[in-house]
Amino acid sequence: MGATLYVIPGSHPSQAARLMLERKGIDYRRVDLMPVISKGILRTLGFPAATVPALRIDGRRIQGSRAIARELDRLRPEPPLYPADPDRRALVEEAERWGEEELQPVARRVIWNALRRDRSALAGFARGARLGVPIGLAVRTSAPLVALSVRFNAASDRNVRADLAALPGMLNRIDDWIDEGVLGSAEPNAADLQIATSLRLLTTLADVRPALESTPAGELAVRVVPEFPGAVPPVLPEAWLAGLGQRAGVSVSAGRGA
Numbered sequence: 001m002g003a004t005l006y007v008i009p010g011s012h013p014s015q016a017a018r019l020m021l022e023r024k025g026i027d028y029r030r031v032d033l034m035p036v037i038s039k040g041i042l043r044t045l046g047f048p049a050a051t052v053p054a055l056r057i058d059g060r061r062i063q064g065s066r067a068i069a070r071e072l073d074r075l076r077p078e079p080p081l082y083p084a085d086p087d088r089r090a091l092v093e094e095a096e097r098w099g100e101e102e103l104q105p106v107a108r109r110v111i112w113n114a115l116r117r118d119r120s121a122l123a124g125f126a127r128g129a130r131l132g133v134p135i136g137l138a139v140r141t142s143a144p145l146v147a148l149s150v151r152f153n154a155a156s157d158r159n160v161r162a163d164l165a166a167l168p169g170m171l172n173r174i175d176d177w178i179d180e181g182v183l184g185s186a187e188p189n190a191a192d193l194q195i196a197t198s199l200r201l202l203t204t205l206a207d208v209r210p211a212l213e214s215t216p217a218g219e220l221a222v223r224v225v226p227e228f229p230g231a232v233p234p235v236l237p238e239a240w241l242a243g244l245g246q247r248a249g250v251s252v253s254a255g256r257g258a
């Protein structure tokens with residue numbers, strides 16, 4: 001089964017697709033793409049949309065983390081990414097949908113807003129990637145790509161402040177799903193992979209990590225995604241983080257102005 005996975009380093013749905021392929025034991029070639037530039041390359045390669053993860057497998061092109069999960073389960077049913085029982089499957093699919101449509105964009109907006117404030121942190125996300133240019137050079141010349149990524153992803157200050165205010169409620173919802181057994185089983189399902197990769201990206205932010213540490217959602221993230229490149233030092237205005245401190249009974253780091 002010949003497979004090529006197109007990713008952007010540090011992209012959380014790309015990490016989800018990588019983990020799916022690994023769980024299925026499918027060998028694949030990984031192609032690392034730079035953000036923004038990826039869009040044109042994917043179109044040239046004949047993919048219908050402009051986002052990663054994008055998978056070529058057995059001559060077919062599959063795009064999007066949820067479509068990839070379904071296709072991999074069809075091609076190689078074991079180990080399954082969805083429960084066999086229809087009622088349980090519906091619950092996992094709803095958590096997976098929410099993870100893709102609600103949580104994934106929040107993680108994406110927060111990270112781009114933070115990287116706009118500290119572009120040097122980009123280097124960590126590119127660790128181990130083959131971008132075709134030296135990583136130092138890519139980071140030094142990244143200002144236009146970061147600005148475009150902020151724009152394409154609507155990672156404005158206003159949106160990200162609202163995202164951070166909504167995040168405690170989202171994390172509580174994930175804790176509830178873990179409690180109910182929809183998420184967090186010993187064998188990760190498609191919703192675990194979808195949600196844990198977004199959470200894991202959020203744990204790379206020093207500003208957000210305390211809200212996840214020692215919580216069920218945070219533990220899920222680290223167990224399902226033990227390795228995730230990148231680390232962003234505290235860069236977000238303290239006033240935006242006030243709600244996060246309440247969630248885990250932790251106080252966010254002080255000492256920075258809003």
Ligand SMILES: N[C@@H](CCC(=O)N[C@@H](CS)C(=O)NCC(=O)O)C(=O)O
Pocket residue numbers: 008011012013014034035036037038039050051052053063064065066100104108149
């Ligand atoms: N919801 C889609 C999201 C795909 C998506 O937006 N991917 C981002 C990276 S996380 C992307 O390709 N962005 C293009 C860019 O950064 O230029 C999925 O789960 O596959």
